[in-house]
Amino acid sequence: MAGEVTILVQREPGADPALPLPEYQTSGAAGADLRADLGGGEMLLEPGQIRLVPTGLRVQIPDGYEMQIRPRSSLALKHGLGLVNSPGTIDSDYRGPLGVIMINMGGKSYTIGHGERIAQAVIAPVIRARYAMAVALDQTARGEGGFGSTGRG
Template identity: 80%
Template sequence: MSSEVTILVLREPGADAALPLPEYQTSGSAGADLRADLGGDELVLAPGQIRLVPTGLRVQIPEGFEMQIRPRSSLALKHGVTLPNTPGTIDSDYRGPLGVIMINLGAAPYAIQHGERIAQAVIAPVIRAQYVMAEELGETARGAGGFGSTGRA
């Protein structure tokens, strides 16, 4: 089963119009690739360095949905380059520049190339909750067991 949601996209002034809009690489892809728009240059991420990488895009996400920004597994596995706040959330009412916060956890500097695929955008439905103060919470087998309480510590 496949559903489609329309995401309106606007290029930033000065953005590279030759770069593709976010796109899915295969028919089964959950995430559309986002590309770095670096004005034709490269951006070097030193080991341990965090940078906001521009995409040159702004998006309009329909109400009731969010855009999750996720790392590309190949960058993480091969170079240790990932996203420190994964998944990042782009809310439906945000209209500012779409940037990707990236970190180099690898041992060597990594040069992000202009037009390189740097992250994936996944569109997901949003369910808003109502938070209500309670007198007590229901009992479970786990109870108040915290991190690692159901497996190896």
């Protein structure tokens, strides 16, 4: 394992204590699965609809790290579900509720079940940059070429 940090977790008041904390499904998994905490119920996501899905959790991420919230590929492929701001970033100084902003890009309604795995949390180091004004920027072969300027696609 490359390294390990501890993410402290608290449950929101009223959250389901039976739901597992974020967990890795395999030893090589980069993301820990996050689950929907819907009070035992369900949440309908219509085609084109965006909803904030609660996890029932709050987290404390160590300084120098972020939590990236990423979609689950199986939900994307099978149902057209994704995350609007993918990847979403949870900063180390945020202590509010952890929610997942989901969108249904598929053609059918989808019902999210209580306890369903809805997204993945990836912990990544953060490098802070210093920004400075420059008189000129170095020239490159690409130059000012924009989107798609390096070839097909």
